[in-house]
Amino acid sequence: MxxxxxxxxxxxxxxxxxxxxxxxxxxxxxxxxxxxxxxxxxxxxxxxxxxxxxxxxxxxxxxxxxxxxxxxxxxxxxxxxxxxxxxxxxxxxxxxxxxxxxxxxxxxxxxxxxxxxRFNGSADAVAFLKPKNPAVSQQLTLELADVTADLHQFDWRNSGLATHSDTDAPLRQIELWEQRYFDGRLHPQPPLTHLFHWLKDHLPEPAQLSLVHGDLRPGNFLYEEGRITALLDWEMAHIGDPAEDLAWIYRSLWSPEKFVPLEVFARRYEARAGAPVDRERLAYYRIFSEVKFATLSIIASASFASAKTANFRYADRAAKVPGSLANCFAWIAAGRWNARDVAA
Amino acid sequence: MHVMLQPDVGQLLRELRTALGETVLPAVIEPGASRQLKAALHLLGRLSRTWDLPPVLVRADNADMADATSRIEARLAADMVIEPTTCDSAREYSARENDSLAELAPRNGVNDPALATEMARNLSLRSALEALEQRVRGLPVCETKSLCLDELHALFARMTDRESMLVGDIAVTGDALKERPQE
Structure with missing residues (x-):
């Protein structure tokens, strides 16, 4: 170890x-x-x-x-x-x-x-998700919609972040995670391999490309006295479809759905950004989020199994994979994988 | 024969978890160590609920994968779309199972030779399925391709159900241990 x-x-x-x-x-x-x-x-x-x-x-x-x-x-x-x-x-x-x-x-x-x-504040996800005063978490969630919208309106093209192949950014993001899955897995997982095919088959055209945080969720923003003071952990930031961040924020493990339903969050975001969020794209990226989380779980689990880390929280991460894949298959099987179905 | 029945592994793990949580966890003050212990207790709890499920679920998984693979190969052959080769590769892998068993069992912590064999077979079938999907996706657009991909999709959903049972997300049901009819 x-x-x-x-x-x-x-x-x-x-x-x-x-x-x-x-x-x-x-x-x-x-x-x-x-x-x-x-x-x-x-x-x-x-x-x-x-x-x-x-x-x-x-x-x-x-x-x-x-x-x-x-x-x-x-x-x-x-x-x-x-x-x-x-x-x-x-x-x-x-x-x-x-x-x-x-x-x-x-x-x-x-x-x-x-x-x-360094900013003041706490990033405690548990305190955010199980608050003494739910109104504070509701207020923070609505502010998160504003902060996310501001990030996605950032003019990244004139800030030194543009590359020659930005038009393919959403596809490259899927391919990146697919490669990480193949590199990190301990054995073949045909259901997950299949879902990567599905994602590539159904990739929607983005309405715009934005700087996407990539890991925006409770635990990765600091808050103090009912205000968000800073967004943390930018290691997965990339150019991509802004719907990706919204979908990740609402992954079931850390979703703020009980404070602010996804639909309300999306409307707040739209008002701030001045641009609509296509609900079908949002639903697609909720499926992508499950596949990404499953991949992260596989990598974490393999890291523990091969003694690269002694972090016990990684030991059983493989057990999170079936839940993520079950969500994907349920949403796809319903044949109507739009926001109404996957927001539940 | 007492030790073969009671206490069973699930009981031992459950009691171990309870005792550690009640007597050791409160004494662990350092936050990092406390987080480690809580993660270990969580794992012990899950294992106590699921430790004996792999044999039945792996066997059901193998039967389902083998049947679905055979059906898809038969469809491809009947429609003269593609030559059957995937099953050949699976059979080839099976022939090596006995050779690899001795190496596989201690590495994976599997002590039961019969379960180790089923797990090796599961791995070979999974590899074969990935290769099969790749081959089907390489076909030109046609009804056979579409039907085969639908069948693979349905199989992968059933495999995911079984894995959800294996980790304790959902209860094991008799239906899940049998192959579902084509939807």
Missing amino acids: IAATLPDPSAMERRIELLLQREQELAQAPRVSELRRVFGGNARQAWAFEAEWDEPSGLRHLPCILLSQVPGGHVASDVTAEYGVLAALTGHAIRAPSAIALDACGDVTGAPAIILE
């Missing part, structure tokens, strides 16, 4: 200072203090700290977080790509943390890592 090895905090502070010195052109003599471990999800180690440095305009103080890759995560994430997305969003009215520094190879901090601006 992989054992988590933690660097000495004071040595880690010195390494972070070196990284800030290298990555922040204007930073003079950066100083790091109050370094402490915080929960960074299943796939990353997280360190919170306070950073200070001198700039020509004066002293700058910034609460920061360092997110460092650990072996055996769900997916082989690319910190450079994630950092690129956050750098493109920095300075825009999207609730994304500012990108501060990148350690792409891990040559400074010991593992591929990024440093981001």
